[in-house]
Amino acid sequence: MADDHSNEWYYCLKHHKVEPYEGDKASERLGPYSSPEEAARALDKVQERNEAWDNDPNWNDD
Template identity: 55%
Template sequence: MDHMALFKRKATGKSGEWFYCLSHHTVEEGPECPARERLGPYATRAEAEQAMDTARERNERWENDPRWNEPAPRDETE
């Protein structure tokens, strides 16, 4: 008997929640894949289909946000 199968972690989620699987490059409802391999949840399938574009756009905004690019504070003890 395979005891490891008893401890296999099942992905959790609800019907109607949509995810983008980073491993399979597909949209899934539920989810089907583990959390470390997916983005979401999204309210609609269309939002999940755009997950990579959304992530890319957010990363660009953060990289260009002056609050993230402030110079490090000077150490007054130097």
């Protein structure tokens, strides 16, 4: 029985678009996400997390 990847969506860093499980190799994608809309926000999510980590006093290495 094959794994069901029908609800997995990825953001392709190479093509700058959302794609299903059957897409480019994992090293060129972010995900999986549960919807195409969520995958489309992948770069926004990365930026939000980076800003949060940069401003986290528990991880300030200055």
